[in-house]
Amino acid sequence: MAKTAIVTGASRGIGRSIAKRLASDGFAVVVNYAGNGAQAQEVVNEIRDADGEALAVKADVSQPEEVEQLFKKTIESFGRVDVVVNNAGIMPLSQITKGDVDTFDKVIAINLRGTFLVLAQAAQNVAEGGRIIAFSSSVLAKSFPTYGPYIASKAGVEGMVPVLANELRGRNITVNAVAPGPTGTDLFLNGKTPYQIEQLSKLPPLERLGQPEDIANVVSFLAGPDGGWVNAQILRTNGGFA
Template sequence: MVKTAIVTGASRGIGREIAKRLATDGFSVVVNYSANAAQADEAIGEIQATGGNAIAVKANISKENEVEQLFEHTITMLGAIDVVVHSAGIMPLSPIIDNDVQLFDNTIATNLRGTFLVLAQAAKHITDGGRIIALSSSVIAKSFPSYGAYIASKAGVEGLVRVLANELRGRNVTVNAVAPGPIATELFLQGKTQEQIEQLSKLAPIERLGEPLDIARVVSFLAGPDGGWVNAQVLRANGGFA
């Protein structure tokens, strides 16, 4: 029987690569997106071109009713949910001293509230023996200036993951986080100078930026049979960045 995976934020970047990898692993994949239907269709096309099965479902993960509909639609269309990968997120930057409350609220609404909503629905609907994976960030360990709101939101994600793992005791469901280091995505590169990008690429001993596929491989491990004994953990996939 074909298993089903939901990947939020799967129309681009890390989320798209995760969706493609899970499709290669044999999952029917739900490509969640919030706004850009064309990008979601591109992701579907890439998956189908390699023989995979995928559908696109629009949902803003910061809105409770839309997250509920995402899960309900998945069950209606595909019958069950075996893996949930929560990849959707934003990374606006601003120094704390600037007191940009709107930026802070938007970041928390998307990254932390969104994670809470997705994890709640995942816990409710995932099959026994399923896997729940949320994306955090290795930048938590660096405390870079201007990353205050983002780091606060991702620290919260890691807390939620560990609590949910304990709450799902007895169902053989694992709940983990993957914390990427700097990854060469549009989200990461936006607003950075070439000099900043080069500096960041040298921070890890491997001396390169990560690629979305680096993270997709880690998620594939956690979602697959070899990851079944890993639970309530944060895997820092960052090339030694932190």
């Protein structure tokens, strides 16, 4: 029986690249999405066209019942869960000085509460020897204006990762987070001018934006046989950005 990976937020961007990479690594992949079923099915079709196994499952990671169903459907379809990658996230920007509670609550609900719920289900369902991978962000080190709600949500994620690693002592399950720097996805590029994008691409010493495949490569490492001794870590996958 093939090992199985759940990738949340996998219909586009980094999540899409992760789903395709893990499928090429031999995992049956559950492509989770919140809204865009057509794009999620495209990912599934691309994986199947390459002789992989995949299934699209809709679930809002901020809703406990939907996250529970995501894991139930995975086990019903593939019999097991070996790797969970919680990549789902949003990044609306707002100055703290504005006191925009609606934006803050929305970001916390998806990015932090969503991570908490996915980690909880992963801890209950991942097989011995499995891997749990959360997503943070290298922007934590930069303290850019307008990133307050987003940075708060990701700081919370980084706090939970080593705690869960300790809670899973004795089960041979690793818990880590990947923290990308500026990466050329729609989520990142949306609302930025060409000048802003150029300036951000010059920040890493390697002087380019990351690509979704750069991040997927690191997830593949953590999920694969060579990543088994990495635990309770935040991997800042950013080309030296921070």
